[in-house]
Amino acid sequence: MNAPLQLPGTQAVDKPVRRRARIWRIRGELSSRTVVILGAIGLCAPFLAWWLYTALGFADPIFMPGPGAVLERIWHWWNNEGLLDDIGISVYRVMAAFVISAVIALPMGLYMGTYRPVQATLEPLIDFIRYMPAVAFIPLVMLWVGIDESSKILIIFIGTFFQMVLMVTEDVRRVPMAQIEAAQTMGATRGEIIKLVILPSARPALLDTLRITVGWAWTYLVVAELVAANSGLGYAILRAQRYMHTDKIFAGILLIGLIGLLTDQAFRWIGRRAFHWQKR
Amino acid sequence: MDKPCISIRQVGKQFGTRTQTIEALRGVNLEVMPNEFITFVGASGCGKSTLLRILAGLETHTSGDILLRDQPIDGPGVDRAMVFQHYSLYPWLTVMKNIQFSRSLKVTMDSIQTQGDVERASGRADALLNLMGLNAFADAYPNQLSGGMQQRVAIARALMPRPDILLMDEPFGALDAQTREVMHDLIRHVHRLEKTTILFVTHDVEEAIYLGSRIVLMAPRPGRIENIYDVPLPAERNQDMKLEPAFIELKREILSRIRETSGVQTDLDQLSRLTQGADK
Numbered sequence: 001m002n003a004p005l006q007l008p009g010t011q012a013v014d015k016p017v018r019r020r021a022r023i024w025r026i027r028g029e030l031s032s033r034t035v036v037i038l039g040a041i042g043l044c045a046p047f048l049a050w051w052l053y054t055a056l057g058f059a060d061p062i063f064m065p066g067p068g069a070v071l072e073r074i075w076h077w078w079n080n081e082g083l084l085d086d087i088g089i090s091v092y093r094v095m096a097a098f099v100i101s102a103v104i105a106l107p108m109g110l111y112m113g114t115y116r117p118v119q120a121t122l123e124p125l126i127d128f129i130r131y132m133p134a135v136a137f138i139p140l141v142m143l144w145v146g147i148d149e150s151s152k153i154l155i156i157f158i159g160t161f162f163q164m165v166l167m168v169t170e171d172v173r174r175v176p177m178a179q180i181e182a183a184q185t186m187g188a189t190r191g192e193i194i195k196l197v198i199l200p201s202a203r204p205a206l207l208d209t210l211r212i213t214v215g216w217a218w219t220y221l222v223v224a225e226l227v228a229a230n231s232g233l234g235y236a237i238l239r240a241q242r243y244m245h246t247d248k249i250f251a252g253i254l255l256i257g258l259i260g261l262l263t264d265q266a267f268r269w270i271g272r273r274a275f276h277w278q279k280r
Numbered sequence: 281m282d283k284p285c286i287s288i289r290q291v292g293k294q295f296g297t298r299t300q301t302i303e304a305l306r307g308v309n310l311e312v313m314p315n316e317f318i319t320f321v322g323a324s325g326c327g328k329s330t331l332l333r334i335l336a337g338l339e340t341h342t343s344g345d346i347l348l349r350d351q352p353i354d355g356p357g358v359d360r361a362m363v364f365q366h367y368s369l370y371p372w373l374t375v376m377k378n379i380q381f382s383r384s385l386k387v388t389m390d391s392i393q394t395q396g397d398v399e400r401a402s403g404r405a406d407a408l409l410n411l412m413g414l415n416a417f418a419d420a421y422p423n424q425l426s427g428g429m430q431q432r433v434a435i436a437r438a439l440m441p442r443p444d445i446l447l448m449d450e451p452f453g454a455l456d457a458q459t460r461e462v463m464h465d466l467i468r469h470v471h472r473l474e475k476t477t478i479l480f481v482t483h484d485v486e487e488a489i490y491l492g493s494r495i496v497l498m499a500p501r502p503g504r505i506e507n508i509y510d511v512p513l514p515a516e517r518n519q520d521m522k523l524e525p526a527f528i529e530l531k532r533e534i535l536s537r538i539r540e541t542s543g544v545q546t547d548l549d550q551l552s553r554l555t556q557g558a559d560k
Contacts, residue, residue, distance in 0.1 A: 178368035182434075184355075185336050185362040186441060187387035196384060200372050277372050277421040 065247040070254065073247040077236075087255065090221055090233040093149070097156035097224075098217040101164050102210060109168025113202075114194060119169060126162050134159035135223050147228035155227060159220035164213045171205035172198060204275045211267035218260050283349075285444060285477055286312035286335065291344035293330060293503075303502030304330045305341065310496065310505065312479070314444075317471050319492035320481045321534060323542035327503025328481045328496075332447050335479065336362045348445075358387055361438035362447040366454050368434055369422040375433050376418040380405050382441045408436040411470065428459035435467070439474060448480045452487070461519060464490055468517060485534050489527060490517060497534055499541035506541060509534070 023030055030038075047067060053059055054066030061069065077083040112119040137158050145151040175198050183197045225234030233252050240248035288310040295302045305327045312318060320328040333339045335346065337356035346353050348360075370378055382388050383401055391397070409415055412432040422430055431451055438446060448467075452460045468491060471478055482488050488495050492511050499506040512526045521527055 176367040178364040178366070179370060181336075181338055182362065182364060182368040182437075183381070183385075184338065185360065185438075185447075186382040186385060187356065187358040188385050192385055196381075197370065201370070203372070275372070277423060 062244060062246060065250060069247045070250045073245075074251045074255070077248070077251060081236075082231075083255075086231055086233050086236055087259070089231045090225070090256075091259065093152050093224060093232065094156060094214075094217045094221055096149075097153045097160060097220075098214050100153070101157055101161040101213070101217070105161055105164040105168050106206070109165050110172055110194065110199070110202075112165070112169040113172025113175075114198060123166070123169070126165055130162040130166065134220055135226075138223075138227055142227060151227050152224040152229060152232075155224035156217050156220045159223070160213055160217045163216060164209065167209040167213065168206060171202045171209055174205060175201040204271060204278055207267060207271050207274070211264060211271075214263055214267070215260055218256060218263075221256065282314050284311040285314045285349055286310070286479075287345075287347040288312075288331075289345045289347075291331075291334070291341045291346060293327070293334065293339070293341045293343075305334075306502040306504050308344070308503075308505055310508075312477060314477055315471075315475050317468075317478045317491060317493045318480065318496060319488035319494075320479070320496045320498060321483065321485055321488045321538065322498030322506070323500050323538050324483070325500040325503070326498035326541075327500070328498050329449055330503065331498075332362075332449050332479060332481050335445075336360055336447050338362075358382070358441045359443055360445045360447060361441065361443035362449065363431070363434050363438050363451045365450045366427070366430070369430055369437075371422045374419050374421060375414055375425070376405065376409065378422065378433050379408055379436045379440055381437055388441055404442075405440065408439055411473070412436045412466070426459075428455050428463060431455065431463065432466070435470065439470065439476070442474075443476065445477045445479065448478065450481055450483065453483070460487070465519075467491065485531055485538070486522060488534070489513075489530055490522060495530075495534065497537055499537075501543065506537060 022028060023034070050064075051067045054061070054064060059066075065073075074083065077086075108122070112122055134155055138155060141151045141154050141158075145154055179197055179201055180193055183193050188196065221232070222234035222237060225232045226238065229235040233256055237249050237252035240246070240252065288308055291305055291308040292303065293305040295304055308327075308331060310318075320331070322328050330339060334341050335353070337353055337360070370381065373381065380402075383405075409418055412435065414429065414432055414436070417425060417429065422433065425433070434451070452463050455463065464487065467478070467480075470476070480488075480491055482491075489511055493515070495509040495511060496505055497507045497509065498504065509530060512530065513521055513524075
């Protein structure tokens with residue numbers, strides 16, 4: 001056969017510029033390799049800038065230590081100052097507060113999102129408390145609970161719980177009414193609708209809410225470890241501030257960020273595995 | 281002659297807002313015989329969906345009586361199944377599990393007593409899957425299916441508990457014209473095979489004529505029945521009948537009545553003046 005007929009002016013021309021532009025379409029597609037590469041660039045670039053800035057001697061090491069000094073500090077911390085214990089106790093505090101919040105917020109939000117009277121009763125109260133600064137509760141918490149572990153957990157709880165309840169409520173309210181009504185017309189009882197429709201339907205959104213709120217729990221760690229702590233990442237940062245150990249402040253902040261990133265990825269991984277039925 | 285399976289007598293429904301009361305339905309009378317296929321058409325706001333939802337037990341009427349085989353309606357029941365326009369499937373369940381959803385409900389489990397009942401039920405699920413042409417998709421998730429196939433699953437799920445009455449609220453409204461034609465023949469086949477009484481709400485007059493044995497034309501403000509037409513077509517139908525004079529005549533008649541009652545008027549003079557202005 002002949003070569004495919006080509007109209008004048010329609011010859012295939014290599015236009016790499018055009019192809020590259022496709023990724024800039026609004027909500028365009030990216031290959032997973034590109035996503036990884038771009039993510040790595042985004043993560044590495046500030047570090048590189050930081051390294052350059054300090055290596056070229058622009059910054060006074062007292063105010064801004066270089067990445068090398070910070071890594072050295074982490075190494076020293078690990079070997080001589082019990083970094084693992086600090087991480088352990090901080091993870092424990094954050095997770096304890098987070099789990100307690102979730103255990104209360106999930107059923108409470110489920111009922112608030114399902115039954116309007118429950119929502120009408122509780123929402124104004126929760127909105128009210130939500131705006132109270134968790135830090136301001138520290139003196140009260142110390143008075144009422146003391147200065148042991150539970151007070152640190154309580155501070156993180158106060159910072160996390162009230163936001164979490166409202167987000168869970170919203171997740172539950174977003175379950176499409178048609179899904180609920182379909183179950184009703186099949187004769188489902190209220191209990192069955194909650195168990196067989198609302199909960200499974202809201203589950204991906206709930207996991208997302210947990211993923212976001214666990215991040216908030218971490219941000220309250222430093223605040224919580226203001227309360228007569230003598231261990232933990234937040235405490236280490238606060239102590240380092242007193243002695244102008246900026247390298248340790250950097251180290252602590254970076255470690256918290258790293259743990260947060262890992263938890264986030266773990267939640268995302270669970271979500272992908274558990275909710276494979278979702279549209280990509 | 282059989283007794284009617286649904287008797288609607290002087291049914292009205294009012295919504296009250298703070299400033300005004302809206303009459304969604306007024307003085308609706310209708311008797312439905314077993315195995316009838318009734319379609320409801322009318323301008324938007326005529327209350328056709330509201331009437332269907334009242335029959336499903338999802339909403340309540342404020343005056344008059346509705347009797348289902350001489351019993352007043354008390355909420356949703358397994359004797360009436362409903363198919364919604366969309367978003368009613370359970371995306372976390374496979375096609376087969378969606379169809380079998382009603383089997384996990386207490387109302388259904390109470391009626392299953394012997395091993396034979398169990399086998400009949402799973403045989404029915406297979407048969408429905410077959411009837412809907414979904415055999416190859418038993419283990420697929422709803423998000424992997426086209427809109428037309430999703431509605432087939434919804435219909436199969438509604439038919440699973442062997443309802444006497446199938447209520448359909450614009451079930452094909454979101455489908456394209458070709459898929460809709462296929463669904464029309466499918467639903468007529470189901471009607472013949474299952475001997476179900478079908479009440480079908482649509483805004484598409486052609487669909488209403490092609491499917492229905494009777495057409496209920498409703499009008500808005502207040503929502504009421506304007507007229508009832510017997511469809512002058514044989515029980516066995518095919519797509520060619522849409523071109524027959526009787527079909528077209530009925531379509532013309534109903535469309536003009538809807539236009540009269542819709543209260544929406546386009547001032548053509550005004551429109552042409554606008555276009556002339558644009559020309560200059």
